[in-house]
Amino acid sequence: MLAENKLKSLAEWAKGNSKDELIWASGYLAGLAYQSGPVAAEEVTPAVKVNLKPTIVYATETGNSKKLAVQLQTLLKKNKIQAKVSDAFQYPLDKIEKEEFLIVIMSTQGEGEPPQNAQKFYDNLGNLSKDLSKIQYAVLGLGDSSYPFFCRAGEVVDQQLQRLQAKQVLPYQKADVNYQPVAEEWFAQVLQILQNQGTAASPVASLPKQASVPDGKKSYTGTIKHKVVLNDVGSNKQTFHIEIISEDELDYEPGDVVGFYPKNSAAEIAEIGKLLGMPLDASSLEGKNIKGLSKKSLQQLAELFEIEITEERADLIDILEKYPQREAVELSPLLERLHPVAPRLYSISSDKEAHDGELHITVTLNKFHAEQKAKKGFCSSFLEDYPVGGSLSFYIQKNLHFKLPEEDKDVIMIGPGTGIAPFRSFLAHRDVTGAEGRNWLFFGEQHFVSDFYYQTEIQEWLSTGVLTKLETAFSRDQKQKVYVQDRIRERGEEFAKWLADGAYLYVCGQKEPMSRDVENTIVEVLTQQNDWNKEEASAFLETLEIEGRYLKDVY
Numbered sequence: 001m002l003a004e005n006k007l008k009s010l011a012e013w014a015k016g017n018s019k020d021e022l023i024w025a026s027g028y029l030a031g032l033a034y035q036s037g038p039v040a041a042e043e044v045t046p047a048v049k050v051n052l053k054p055t056i057v058y059a060t061e062t063g064n065s066k067k068l069a070v071q072l073q074t075l076l077k078k079n080k081i082q083a084k085v086s087d088a089f090q091y092p093l094d095k096i097e098k099e100e101f102l103i104v105i106m107s108t109q110g111e112g113e114p115p116q117n118a119q120k121f122y123d124n125l126g127n128l129s130k131d132l133s134k135i136q137y138a139v140l141g142l143g144d145s146s147y148p149f150f151c152r153a154g155e156v157v158d159q160q161l162q163r164l165q166a167k168q169v170l171p172y173q174k175a176d177v178n179y180q181p182v183a184e185e186w187f188a189q190v191l192q193i194l195q196n197q198g199t200a201a202s203p204v205a206s207l208p209k210q211a212s213v214p215d216g217k218k219s220y221t222g223t224i225k226h227k228v229v230l231n232d233v234g235s236n237k238q239t240f241h242i243e244i245i246s247e248d249e250l251d252y253e254p255g256d257v258v259g260f261y262p263k264n265s266a267a268e269i270a271e272i273g274k275l276l277g278m279p280l281d282a283s284s285l286e287g288k289n290i291k292g293l294s295k296k297s298l299q300q301l302a303e304l305f306e307i308e309i310t311e312e313r314a315d316l317i318d319i320l321e322k323y324p325q326r327e328a329v330e331l332s333p334l335l336e337r338l339h340p341v342a343p344r345l346y347s348i349s350s351d352k353e354a355h356d357g358e359l360h361i362t363v364t365l366n367k368f369h370a371e372q373k374a375k376k377g378f379c380s381s382f383l384e385d386y387p388v389g390g391s392l393s394f395y396i397q398k399n400l401h402f403k404l405p406e407e408d409k410d411v412i413m414i415g416p417g418t419g420i421a422p423f424r425s426f427l428a429h430r431d432v433t434g435a436e437g438r439n440w441l442f443f444g445e446q447h448f449v450s451d452f453y454y455q456t457e458i459q460e461w462l463s464t465g466v467l468t469k470l471e472t473a474f475s476r477d478q479k480q481k482v483y484v485q486d487r488i489r490e491r492g493e494e495f496a497k498w499l500a501d502g503a504y505l506y507v508c509g510q511k512e513p514m515s516r517d518v519e520n521t522i523v524e525v526l527t528q529q530n531d532w533n534k535e536e537a538s539a540f541l542e543t544l545e546i547e548g549r550y551l552k553d554v555y
Helices: 004-015 019-035 064-078 093-098 116-127 152-163 180-195 266-276 295-305 316-322 331-337 378-385 417-433 455-464 484-490 492-500 511-530 534-546
Strands: 055-059 084-087 101-107 136-142 173-175 217-229 239-245 257-260 344-347 359-364 367-370 373-376 391-397 411-414 439-445 469-474 504-509 550-554
Touching: 055 064, 055 116, 064 084, 064 101, 064 136, 064 180, 064 534, 093 116, 101 152, 116 152, 136 152, 136 180, 173 180, 239 378, 257 378, 266 316, 295 316, 295 331, 344 359, 344 417, 359 378, 359 417, 373 378, 411 417, 411 492, 417 439, 417 455, 417 504, 439 455, 439 484, 469 484, 484 492, 484 511, 492 511, 504 511, 511 534, 511 550, 534 550
Parallel strands: 055 084, 055 101, 101 136, 136 173, 411 439, 411 504, 439 469, 504 550
Antiparallel strands: 217 239, 217 391, 239 359, 257 344, 257 391, 367 373
8 A cells, every 4th residue: 555645646647647658657667566576466456457358278287287277367357357267178279369368377297298188289289270470378387397398398388379470478487396486476477468458568578587496306315214014914005114314404394295216227227238239237227217108208219210119108128029129229329219217206204303303205016017017116116125224315395285284273184095195294293293273084095904004103193182083994895995085975064064164175195086086075075065066166175275275295
């Protein structure tokens, strides 16, 4: 708010200016505000009515892009700008030339690819031949700088829109895992341009310097102090509890994750050398991904080997065994077509204070069959084989979007399988700090006797009152399978009341099908308990997500 005398002076000055001059002055004053430090975008109000109606298209894998799209829409509405939001999967690309102002928020997966449900939008945009010269646009990319193709999918979308002659009003912005500060400043820039009717004389040059991209990562060297299998005899699974210590003080909080770069086994490297007809040692393929090669990588290998590869995903050994080389291949061109090993991330399952500065993880050995061959997951088998007492490198990545609330707030935690990991950290932290908020845990696995991870600790927390309520679902202990979502449905009335009373909701574990089934069940419960329709219940969940009360860590 301005003081009354300043407001009066500003009103007198405004009387002597034209509409165009007032628009220019609005942008000028906003620019001055940015030079003296970031301004909360909500504080900026348009000097004139904005006629542009932007469309925000999001492409998401874990929900972050959708969350930001809704957040931006809310901001624009507060500033009297009507914006619509569309999932890339549903966006009618054949009508794109009717847009005035297009905003794209695009996540990147794997080897620079878009989320799976945005693949059609991504491919069709690349094949489009329309004239988009009347459209103004801006693209925000989300990704993880640990991976070799950081924010590549959004970069490609930006390039395609430029190819179609659309007018770029902001440089392509990349945002790392701690994306919120970058996104908020980018939102403020978008708002400023819209308030100027999207017609700044030189919008890209005149905007404030783009936000730096904090990576929120710190590297360490540690030692595996202890490793034990949590499953009992007869289990179908092999889940490890691993404890790591370091001479350096480990800096993490409940909800943070740890990243490992797994190394290729000596046996596999030797086998690849044999199949290629060349001697290879441990350093020959160091840092190169030879497991689970993507379709893009396989296409590049097919060109190198001059063969037709029909597989869409396979290990390098599988390809060399199935397609023996007619001629010797040099190592250098092969290395060029193998991408760097991407890190594997695991939720930290310890609390620094409660566990004497140690770092604990909970890892299930990934076992599966491909082409009738038994296989193991790259990093889970790497950790399975890593010796106790062995030294290994890792990094800790802050997860600002999966944190405990204030100590007096209630939390609902839904974590089947290894999704229990961060909630062990949560409960240990709330125990050691004496937090007053109530805690409700939903846990599920296959069998009670053999697969109840951290059972002793959980029951201790339940007996001392740290854990207010516990719901378990052991799917194979009865004829009809029971999952955590069934327990949510059974406790629907109380579940809805906890949320209505301000509880924070957390989900961790497999994205498909668990997290989707859980969310659908929560929508169903909210519909029944509040006499809402499905759209109202979904909107309530979206509001919780925007407010930071519905948090997901799914993979």
